[in-house]
Amino acid sequence: MKTRRLLPRLAACAAGLALGLSSLPALAQPPAPTASLVRNGGMEAGTATPNFWRIWHKNDAGFAPVLARDTAQKFSGDASLRVHHPTAGYSSVQSDLARTAPRIKARAAIRVAAEEIEALDIGIQCFDENRRQIRWLSLAGTTELELPWRVYEEEFQLPAGTVTWQFVVGFRGRGTVWVDEVSVTAVE
Numbered sequence: 001m002k003t004r005r006l007l008p009r010l011a012a013c014a015a016g017l018a019l020g021l022s023s024l025p026a027l028a029q030p031p032a033p034t035a036s037l038v039r040n041g042g043m044e045a046g047t048a049t050p051n052f053w054r055i056w057h058k059n060d061a062g063f064a065p066v067l068a069r070d071t072a073q074k075f076s077g078d079a080s081l082r083v084h085h086p087t088a089g090y091s092s093v094q095s096d097l098a099r100t101a102p103r104i105k106a107r108a109a110i111r112v113a114a115e116e117i118e119a120l121d122i123g124i125q126c127f128d129e130n131r132r133q134i135r136w137l138s139l140a141g142t143t144e145l146e147l148p149w150r151v152y153e154e155e156f157q158l159p160a161g162t163v164t165w166q167f168v169v170g171f172r173g174r175g176t177v178w179v180d181e182v183s184v185t186a187v188e
């Protein structure tokens, strides 16, 4: 009895397989790009500031950098992230902490523009299970005072022991930095 009931299902499966085989050429197309592991890397979500990004700065007297979501100067979409230093100092903007498989190999990409700055550092900060920083992976840096929108791309591997990590853009001096289209995608 059971065998008889199964037969129509098997026939249906065979029909499905035949359909699958006939659509095989579609598999030859390049795979869809992997989703970025950086939340809101396009800075589109948010109002006064982009969601999932925060600023840290040195506590020098009178130094008050301003983080904003800028809808006037942007690389793409409706907005970018802007950091302004009214006076000279050091600050860094950081993405939300991300958690991925350890030793992941990934490609980082970022768009940056700047005015009147002294130095810019871009990298990935890696933390262990106790939130201690175990490695700073420098991706790019410059001491150019003026920077049109520029693309930086770099492949990196998270070191062993990494539990969480974040994208960091730090800059020194007086001036303004814009950041847009930040992404980290796994390549293996």
Ligand SMILES: [Ca+2]
Pocket: 042, 043, 044, 074, 075, 076, 077, 078, 079, 080, 180, 181
């Ligand atoms: Ca954008």
